[in-house]
Amino acid sequence: MATFTWYLQGTSPTTIDATDIVQFAGSGGFDTKVTVGEYNDTTHVKSSGGANDSSGNTPNNNKFISQTGGTAGDSQGDWGDGTEDIDQILTSECALKINFSDASSVITESAVFYAYDGSTTTSAPTGVTFVAAEQGDANWTAAEGSGSAVSITDDTAATSHDYYLLASVSPDSVGLKDAFTLRIELTYS
Amino acid sequence: MAKYTALEVLTAAGVENPESIFGKLGISIGGIVVNTPNHLINIVGDSKVNVRVGKESIDIDMPEREEVSEAVKAAIVEKGNAATEDFAARHPERFEAKD
Numbered sequence: 001m002a003t004f005t006w007y008l009q010g011t012s013p014t015t016i017d018a019t020d021i022v023q024f025a026g027s028g029g030f031d032t033k034v035t036v037g038e039y040n041d042t043t044h045v046k047s048s049g050g051a052n053d054s055s056g057n058t059p060n061n062n063k064f065i066s067q068t069g070g071t072a073g074d075s076q077g078d079w080g081d082g083t084e085d086i087d088q089i090l091t092s093e094c095a096l097k098i099n100f101s102d103a104s105s106v107i108t109e110s111a112v113f114y115a116y117d118g119s120t121t122t123s124a125p126t127g128v129t130f131v132a133a134e135q136g137d138a139n140w141t142a143a144e145g146s147g148s149a150v151s152i153t154d155d156t157a158a159t160s161h162d163y164y165l166l167a168s169v170s171p172d173s174v175g176l177k178d179a180f181t182l183r184i185e186l187t188y189s
Numbered sequence: 190m191a192k193y194t195a196l197e198v199l200t201a202a203g204v205e206n207p208e209s210i211f212g213k214l215g216i217s218i219g220g221i222v223v224n225t226p227n228h229l230i231n232i233v234g235d236s237k238v239n240v241r242v243g244k245e246s247i248d249i250d251m252p253e254r255e256e257v258s259e260a261v262k263a264a265i266v267e268k269g270n271a272a273t274e275d276f277a278a279r280h281p282e283r284f285e286a287k288d
Contacts, residue, residue, distance in 0.1 A: 156219030
């Protein structure tokens, strides 16, 4: 059976289960707020019961810095080493790793990653600006709704496929933002 | 894993005038149907890749490589330009102009 497994990477990976929350938080760590207009300084996995599942794993965080302020118009981000062009990020430094596996060796095509409001995939998440990129991309994508998704490179045949993704969020207004779901789609054969 | 453009793979496969066949002959690389020269493909798993052009088929070896080629960079830049245009349209208040 084909399976997706999501991880928040860090010194150790934290598996993100179906009922877990990926929490984008402030500089104070788990459950702290992000200032309106600013981007996440930390990322965590929160269980449906409210526990910090990524505690002890020093989870990665990818923070949007600029869309075109880098070399030759590259986007910039900060993943703990200061501001860098996002095309310099290593796979191990990306916040998200999504694995797709199948017992058969399959190709994957037309893979996309985006955020939506949790109800309608074409609708942007509510009250936030969400940007994402595939490892190796030169620029962030405002991946809000299926029509603006990050396109992920097609893979030749294998039983296991890893997708490394940067993700960063900024609240557009005060208050909890939870009309906000991450999604990956692909075709395999 | 190594990232290549479709044109790089066709060139490595010895296809004559590879730029000219897009849109004229059916092309698949590793089972992935491609329609443009800058279509990016990750070669994962086995480095041997089947290349089909029309009725012709050949297996070639596309090795791992650390460096990102200029062709791949150009395809990534094109992707990035489209993303930036969309970002600027969606969030003009957050988009800073590059001098």
